[in-house]
Amino acid sequence: MRNASQQERRHTICVLVDNEPGVLARVIGLFSGRGYNIESLTVSEVDHVNRLSRINIVTTGTEQVIEQIKALLARLVPVHRVQDLTVEGPAxxxxxxxxxxxxxxxxxxxxxxxxxxxxxxxxxxxxxxxxxxxxxxxxxxxxxxxxxxxxxxxxxxxxxIGRGGVVLEPPPDVVATQTKGEGR
The missing domain is CATH 3.30.70.1150 (ACT-like. Chain A, domain 2)
Known part of the structure:
Protein backbone atom coordinates (compact mmCIF):
# COMPACT_ATOMS: atom_id res chain seq x y z
CA MET A 1 0.00 0.00 0.00
CA ARG A 2 1.30 3.47 -0.89
CA ASN A 3 1.74 6.04 1.82
CA ALA A 4 0.07 9.45 1.47
CA SER A 5 3.13 11.12 -0.10
CA GLN A 6 3.22 8.49 -2.89
CA GLN A 7 -0.46 8.76 -3.86
CA GLU A 8 -1.34 10.90 -6.84
CA ARG A 9 -3.69 13.78 -6.15
CA ARG A 10 -5.23 16.55 -8.26
CA HIS A 11 -3.78 20.00 -7.51
CA THR A 12 -4.75 23.50 -8.60
CA ILE A 13 -1.65 25.67 -8.82
CA CYS A 14 -1.89 29.43 -9.37
CA VAL A 15 1.10 31.34 -10.70
CA LEU A 16 1.48 35.13 -10.82
CA VAL A 17 3.76 36.14 -13.69
CA ASP A 18 4.82 39.14 -15.75
CA ASN A 19 2.54 39.54 -18.76
CA GLU A 20 5.18 39.35 -21.48
CA PRO A 21 5.82 37.24 -24.59
CA GLY A 22 7.16 33.74 -24.00
CA VAL A 23 6.18 33.35 -20.34
CA LEU A 24 3.37 30.88 -20.99
CA ALA A 25 5.61 28.87 -23.32
CA ARG A 26 8.24 28.60 -20.56
CA VAL A 27 5.67 27.45 -18.01
CA ILE A 28 4.25 24.84 -20.39
CA GLY A 29 7.76 23.77 -21.37
CA LEU A 30 8.57 23.12 -17.73
CA PHE A 31 5.70 20.62 -17.60
CA SER A 32 6.18 18.95 -20.97
CA GLY A 33 9.96 18.73 -20.61
CA ARG A 34 9.54 16.58 -17.51
CA GLY A 35 6.58 14.55 -18.71
CA TYR A 36 4.02 16.19 -16.41
CA ASN A 37 0.50 16.57 -17.73
CA ILE A 38 -1.59 19.74 -17.56
CA GLU A 39 -5.26 18.80 -17.18
CA SER A 40 -6.55 22.38 -17.28
CA LEU A 41 -4.90 25.71 -18.06
CA THR A 42 -6.30 29.23 -17.93
CA VAL A 43 -4.39 32.48 -18.31
CA SER A 44 -5.46 36.09 -18.07
CA GLU A 45 -4.03 39.48 -17.25
CA VAL A 46 -5.17 40.43 -13.75
CA ASP A 47 -3.29 43.69 -13.21
CA HIS A 48 -3.03 45.95 -16.25
CA VAL A 49 -1.01 48.68 -14.51
CA ASN A 50 1.70 46.28 -13.31
CA ARG A 51 1.37 43.97 -16.35
CA LEU A 52 0.76 40.84 -14.30
CA SER A 53 -1.05 37.70 -15.43
CA ARG A 54 -2.45 34.80 -13.45
CA ILE A 55 -2.00 31.24 -14.68
CA ASN A 56 -4.29 28.57 -13.20
CA ILE A 57 -2.93 25.05 -13.74
CA VAL A 58 -4.63 21.81 -12.78
CA THR A 59 -2.30 18.82 -12.66
CA THR A 60 -2.06 15.47 -10.91
CA GLY A 61 0.95 14.09 -9.09
CA THR A 62 2.42 12.72 -5.92
CA GLU A 63 3.32 15.12 -3.14
CA GLN A 64 6.97 14.93 -4.25
CA VAL A 65 6.13 15.70 -7.89
CA ILE A 66 3.89 18.64 -6.97
CA GLU A 67 6.59 20.10 -4.70
CA GLN A 68 9.10 19.76 -7.55
CA ILE A 69 6.71 21.49 -9.97
CA LYS A 70 6.18 24.37 -7.53
CA ALA A 71 9.92 24.75 -6.93
CA LEU A 72 10.68 24.76 -10.67
CA LEU A 73 7.92 27.30 -11.36
CA ALA A 74 9.19 29.57 -8.58
CA ARG A 75 12.65 29.62 -10.21
CA LEU A 76 11.40 30.90 -13.57
CA VAL A 77 12.45 34.55 -13.95
CA PRO A 78 9.06 36.14 -14.69
CA VAL A 79 7.28 34.24 -11.86
CA HIS A 80 6.43 36.29 -8.77
CA ARG A 81 4.33 33.85 -6.74
CA VAL A 82 3.34 30.18 -6.84
CA GLN A 83 0.38 29.00 -4.79
CA ASP A 84 -1.04 25.48 -4.47
CA LEU A 85 -4.68 26.14 -3.62
CA THR A 86 -5.20 22.44 -2.93
CA VAL A 87 -3.04 22.59 0.20
CA GLU A 88 -2.70 26.29 1.06
CA GLY A 89 -6.21 26.89 2.28
CA PRO A 90 -9.79 26.75 1.14
CA ALA A 91 -10.50 27.85 -2.42
CA ILE A 161 -9.21 31.80 -6.07
CA GLY A 162 -8.44 31.34 -2.39
CA ARG A 163 -11.22 31.95 0.12
CA GLY A 164 -10.97 34.53 2.89
CA GLY A 165 -7.43 35.65 3.61
CA VAL A 166 -5.80 33.26 1.10
CA VAL A 167 -4.48 35.81 -1.42
CA LEU A 168 -2.13 35.49 -4.40
CA GLU A 169 -0.47 38.87 -4.66
CA PRO A 170 2.86 40.11 -5.97
CA PRO A 171 5.67 41.06 -3.64
CA PRO A 172 5.50 44.78 -2.72
CA ASP A 173 8.74 45.56 -4.58
CA VAL A 174 7.26 44.27 -7.87
CA VAL A 175 4.17 46.45 -7.63
CA ALA A 176 6.18 49.50 -6.59
CA THR A 177 8.85 48.98 -9.27
CA GLN A 178 6.50 48.22 -12.14
CA THR A 179 4.07 50.98 -11.21
CA LYS A 180 6.94 53.44 -11.59
CA GLY A 181 7.57 52.01 -15.06
CA GLU A 182 11.05 50.74 -14.26
CA GLY A 183 10.33 47.09 -15.14
CA ARG A 184 11.65 44.21 -13.17
Missing amino acids: VERELALVKVLGDRERLVQALRIADFMHARLVDSTPGGLIFEMTGSSDDIDAFIALVEPVEVSRAGVVA
Missing part, protein backbone atom coordinates in the same frame (compact mmCIF):
# COMPACT_ATOMS: atom_id res chain seq x y z
CA VAL A 92 -13.33 28.31 -4.88
CA GLU A 93 -12.92 26.63 -8.27
CA ARG A 94 -15.19 27.12 -11.26
CA GLU A 95 -15.20 26.17 -14.91
CA LEU A 96 -17.21 27.40 -17.90
CA ALA A 97 -18.49 25.15 -20.67
CA LEU A 98 -20.49 25.65 -23.84
CA VAL A 99 -22.43 22.50 -24.67
CA LYS A 100 -24.17 21.89 -28.02
CA VAL A 101 -27.04 19.43 -28.32
CA LEU A 102 -28.60 18.47 -31.67
CA GLY A 103 -31.69 16.38 -32.24
CA ASP A 104 -35.41 16.18 -32.71
CA ARG A 105 -37.91 18.13 -30.62
CA GLU A 106 -38.17 15.41 -27.97
CA ARG A 107 -34.39 15.27 -27.43
CA LEU A 108 -34.15 19.07 -27.23
CA VAL A 109 -37.01 19.31 -24.72
CA GLN A 110 -35.28 16.67 -22.60
CA ALA A 111 -32.01 18.68 -22.78
CA LEU A 112 -33.90 21.83 -21.70
CA ARG A 113 -35.29 20.00 -18.65
CA ILE A 114 -31.86 18.73 -17.67
CA ALA A 115 -30.38 22.20 -18.17
CA ASP A 116 -33.05 23.74 -15.96
CA PHE A 117 -32.39 21.17 -13.23
CA MET A 118 -28.60 21.61 -13.47
CA HIS A 119 -28.75 25.44 -13.72
CA ALA A 120 -27.27 25.61 -17.22
CA ARG A 121 -28.30 28.63 -19.28
CA LEU A 122 -29.60 28.45 -22.84
CA VAL A 123 -27.50 30.85 -24.95
CA ASP A 124 -28.48 29.85 -28.50
CA SER A 125 -31.37 28.06 -30.12
CA THR A 126 -32.02 26.88 -33.68
CA PRO A 127 -34.74 24.53 -34.97
CA GLY A 128 -32.44 21.50 -34.66
CA GLY A 129 -30.08 22.44 -31.86
CA LEU A 130 -29.38 24.17 -28.58
CA ILE A 131 -26.25 25.62 -27.00
CA PHE A 132 -26.03 25.80 -23.23
CA GLU A 133 -23.61 27.70 -21.01
CA MET A 134 -22.76 26.09 -17.72
CA THR A 135 -20.59 27.45 -14.96
CA GLY A 136 -19.78 25.30 -11.96
CA SER A 137 -17.41 22.75 -10.58
CA SER A 138 -15.71 20.42 -13.04
CA ASP A 139 -17.75 17.56 -11.55
CA ASP A 140 -21.02 19.43 -12.16
CA ILE A 141 -20.05 20.11 -15.76
CA ASP A 142 -19.02 16.47 -16.26
CA ALA A 143 -22.42 15.38 -14.91
CA PHE A 144 -24.30 17.77 -17.21
CA ILE A 145 -22.36 16.57 -20.24
CA ALA A 146 -23.04 12.93 -19.35
CA LEU A 147 -26.77 13.61 -19.03
CA VAL A 148 -27.36 15.64 -22.21
CA GLU A 149 -25.01 13.63 -24.44
CA PRO A 150 -23.87 16.60 -26.53
CA VAL A 151 -22.40 16.58 -30.01
CA GLU A 152 -19.85 19.27 -29.15
CA VAL A 153 -18.30 20.72 -26.01
CA SER A 154 -15.98 23.68 -25.44
CA ARG A 155 -14.55 24.07 -21.92
CA ALA A 156 -12.71 27.15 -20.72
CA GLY A 157 -10.71 25.43 -17.99
CA VAL A 158 -10.59 25.82 -14.24
CA VAL A 159 -10.28 29.23 -12.61
CA ALA A 160 -9.65 29.33 -8.89
Whole structure:
Protein backbone atom coordinates (compact mmCIF):
# COMPACT_ATOMS: atom_id res chain seq x y z
CA MET A 1 0.00 0.00 0.00
CA ARG A 2 1.30 3.47 -0.89
CA ASN A 3 1.74 6.04 1.82
CA ALA A 4 0.07 9.45 1.47
CA SER A 5 3.13 11.12 -0.10
CA GLN A 6 3.22 8.49 -2.89
CA GLN A 7 -0.46 8.76 -3.86
CA GLU A 8 -1.34 10.90 -6.84
CA ARG A 9 -3.69 13.78 -6.15
CA ARG A 10 -5.23 16.55 -8.26
CA HIS A 11 -3.78 20.00 -7.51
CA THR A 12 -4.75 23.50 -8.60
CA ILE A 13 -1.65 25.67 -8.82
CA CYS A 14 -1.89 29.43 -9.37
CA VAL A 15 1.10 31.34 -10.70
CA LEU A 16 1.48 35.13 -10.82
CA VAL A 17 3.76 36.14 -13.69
CA ASP A 18 4.82 39.14 -15.75
CA ASN A 19 2.54 39.54 -18.76
CA GLU A 20 5.18 39.35 -21.48
CA PRO A 21 5.82 37.24 -24.59
CA GLY A 22 7.16 33.74 -24.00
CA VAL A 23 6.18 33.35 -20.34
CA LEU A 24 3.37 30.88 -20.99
CA ALA A 25 5.61 28.87 -23.32
CA ARG A 26 8.24 28.60 -20.56
CA VAL A 27 5.67 27.45 -18.01
CA ILE A 28 4.25 24.84 -20.39
CA GLY A 29 7.76 23.77 -21.37
CA LEU A 30 8.57 23.12 -17.73
CA PHE A 31 5.70 20.62 -17.60
CA SER A 32 6.18 18.95 -20.97
CA GLY A 33 9.96 18.73 -20.61
CA ARG A 34 9.54 16.58 -17.51
CA GLY A 35 6.58 14.55 -18.71
CA TYR A 36 4.02 16.19 -16.41
CA ASN A 37 0.50 16.57 -17.73
CA ILE A 38 -1.59 19.74 -17.56
CA GLU A 39 -5.26 18.80 -17.18
CA SER A 40 -6.55 22.38 -17.28
CA LEU A 41 -4.90 25.71 -18.06
CA THR A 42 -6.30 29.23 -17.93
CA VAL A 43 -4.39 32.48 -18.31
CA SER A 44 -5.46 36.09 -18.07
CA GLU A 45 -4.03 39.48 -17.25
CA VAL A 46 -5.17 40.43 -13.75
CA ASP A 47 -3.29 43.69 -13.21
CA HIS A 48 -3.03 45.95 -16.25
CA VAL A 49 -1.01 48.68 -14.51
CA ASN A 50 1.70 46.28 -13.31
CA ARG A 51 1.37 43.97 -16.35
CA LEU A 52 0.76 40.84 -14.30
CA SER A 53 -1.05 37.70 -15.43
CA ARG A 54 -2.45 34.80 -13.45
CA ILE A 55 -2.00 31.24 -14.68
CA ASN A 56 -4.29 28.57 -13.20
CA ILE A 57 -2.93 25.05 -13.74
CA VAL A 58 -4.63 21.81 -12.78
CA THR A 59 -2.30 18.82 -12.66
CA THR A 60 -2.06 15.47 -10.91
CA GLY A 61 0.95 14.09 -9.09
CA THR A 62 2.42 12.72 -5.92
CA GLU A 63 3.32 15.12 -3.14
CA GLN A 64 6.97 14.93 -4.25
CA VAL A 65 6.13 15.70 -7.89
CA ILE A 66 3.89 18.64 -6.97
CA GLU A 67 6.59 20.10 -4.70
CA GLN A 68 9.10 19.76 -7.55
CA ILE A 69 6.71 21.49 -9.97
CA LYS A 70 6.18 24.37 -7.53
CA ALA A 71 9.92 24.75 -6.93
CA LEU A 72 10.68 24.76 -10.67
CA LEU A 73 7.92 27.30 -11.36
CA ALA A 74 9.19 29.57 -8.58
CA ARG A 75 12.65 29.62 -10.21
CA LEU A 76 11.40 30.90 -13.57
CA VAL A 77 12.45 34.55 -13.95
CA PRO A 78 9.06 36.14 -14.69
CA VAL A 79 7.28 34.24 -11.86
CA HIS A 80 6.43 36.29 -8.77
CA ARG A 81 4.33 33.85 -6.74
CA VAL A 82 3.34 30.18 -6.84
CA GLN A 83 0.38 29.00 -4.79
CA ASP A 84 -1.04 25.48 -4.47
CA LEU A 85 -4.68 26.14 -3.62
CA THR A 86 -5.20 22.44 -2.93
CA VAL A 87 -3.04 22.59 0.20
CA GLU A 88 -2.70 26.29 1.06
CA GLY A 89 -6.21 26.89 2.28
CA PRO A 90 -9.79 26.75 1.14
CA ALA A 91 -10.50 27.85 -2.42
CA VAL A 92 -13.33 28.31 -4.88
CA GLU A 93 -12.92 26.63 -8.27
CA ARG A 94 -15.19 27.12 -11.26
CA GLU A 95 -15.20 26.17 -14.91
CA LEU A 96 -17.21 27.40 -17.90
CA ALA A 97 -18.49 25.15 -20.67
CA LEU A 98 -20.49 25.65 -23.84
CA VAL A 99 -22.43 22.50 -24.67
CA LYS A 100 -24.17 21.89 -28.02
CA VAL A 101 -27.04 19.43 -28.32
CA LEU A 102 -28.60 18.47 -31.67
CA GLY A 103 -31.69 16.38 -32.24
CA ASP A 104 -35.41 16.18 -32.71
CA ARG A 105 -37.91 18.13 -30.62
CA GLU A 106 -38.17 15.41 -27.97
CA ARG A 107 -34.39 15.27 -27.43
CA LEU A 108 -34.15 19.07 -27.23
CA VAL A 109 -37.01 19.31 -24.72
CA GLN A 110 -35.28 16.67 -22.60
CA ALA A 111 -32.01 18.68 -22.78
CA LEU A 112 -33.90 21.83 -21.70
CA ARG A 113 -35.29 20.00 -18.65
CA ILE A 114 -31.86 18.73 -17.67
CA ALA A 115 -30.38 22.20 -18.17
CA ASP A 116 -33.05 23.74 -15.96
CA PHE A 117 -32.39 21.17 -13.23
CA MET A 118 -28.60 21.61 -13.47
CA HIS A 119 -28.75 25.44 -13.72
CA ALA A 120 -27.27 25.61 -17.22
CA ARG A 121 -28.30 28.63 -19.28
CA LEU A 122 -29.60 28.45 -22.84
CA VAL A 123 -27.50 30.85 -24.95
CA ASP A 124 -28.48 29.85 -28.50
CA SER A 125 -31.37 28.06 -30.12
CA THR A 126 -32.02 26.88 -33.68
CA PRO A 127 -34.74 24.53 -34.97
CA GLY A 128 -32.44 21.50 -34.66
CA GLY A 129 -30.08 22.44 -31.86
CA LEU A 130 -29.38 24.17 -28.58
CA ILE A 131 -26.25 25.62 -27.00
CA PHE A 132 -26.03 25.80 -23.23
CA GLU A 133 -23.61 27.70 -21.01
CA MET A 134 -22.76 26.09 -17.72
CA THR A 135 -20.59 27.45 -14.96
CA GLY A 136 -19.78 25.30 -11.96
CA SER A 137 -17.41 22.75 -10.58
CA SER A 138 -15.71 20.42 -13.04
CA ASP A 139 -17.75 17.56 -11.55
CA ASP A 140 -21.02 19.43 -12.16
CA ILE A 141 -20.05 20.11 -15.76
CA ASP A 142 -19.02 16.47 -16.26
CA ALA A 143 -22.42 15.38 -14.91
CA PHE A 144 -24.30 17.77 -17.21
CA ILE A 145 -22.36 16.57 -20.24
CA ALA A 146 -23.04 12.93 -19.35
CA LEU A 147 -26.77 13.61 -19.03
CA VAL A 148 -27.36 15.64 -22.21
CA GLU A 149 -25.01 13.63 -24.44
CA PRO A 150 -23.87 16.60 -26.53
CA VAL A 151 -22.40 16.58 -30.01
CA GLU A 152 -19.85 19.27 -29.15
CA VAL A 153 -18.30 20.72 -26.01
CA SER A 154 -15.98 23.68 -25.44
CA ARG A 155 -14.55 24.07 -21.92
CA ALA A 156 -12.71 27.15 -20.72
CA GLY A 157 -10.71 25.43 -17.99
CA VAL A 158 -10.59 25.82 -14.24
CA VAL A 159 -10.28 29.23 -12.61
CA ALA A 160 -9.65 29.33 -8.89
CA ILE A 161 -9.21 31.80 -6.07
CA GLY A 162 -8.44 31.34 -2.39
CA ARG A 163 -11.22 31.95 0.12
CA GLY A 164 -10.97 34.53 2.89
CA GLY A 165 -7.43 35.65 3.61
CA VAL A 166 -5.80 33.26 1.10
CA VAL A 167 -4.48 35.81 -1.42
CA LEU A 168 -2.13 35.49 -4.40
CA GLU A 169 -0.47 38.87 -4.66
CA PRO A 170 2.86 40.11 -5.97
CA PRO A 171 5.67 41.06 -3.64
CA PRO A 172 5.50 44.78 -2.72
CA ASP A 173 8.74 45.56 -4.58
CA VAL A 174 7.26 44.27 -7.87
CA VAL A 175 4.17 46.45 -7.63
CA ALA A 176 6.18 49.50 -6.59
CA THR A 177 8.85 48.98 -9.27
CA GLN A 178 6.50 48.22 -12.14
CA THR A 179 4.07 50.98 -11.21
CA LYS A 180 6.94 53.44 -11.59
CA GLY A 181 7.57 52.01 -15.06
CA GLU A 182 11.05 50.74 -14.26
CA GLY A 183 10.33 47.09 -15.14
CA ARG A 184 11.65 44.21 -13.17
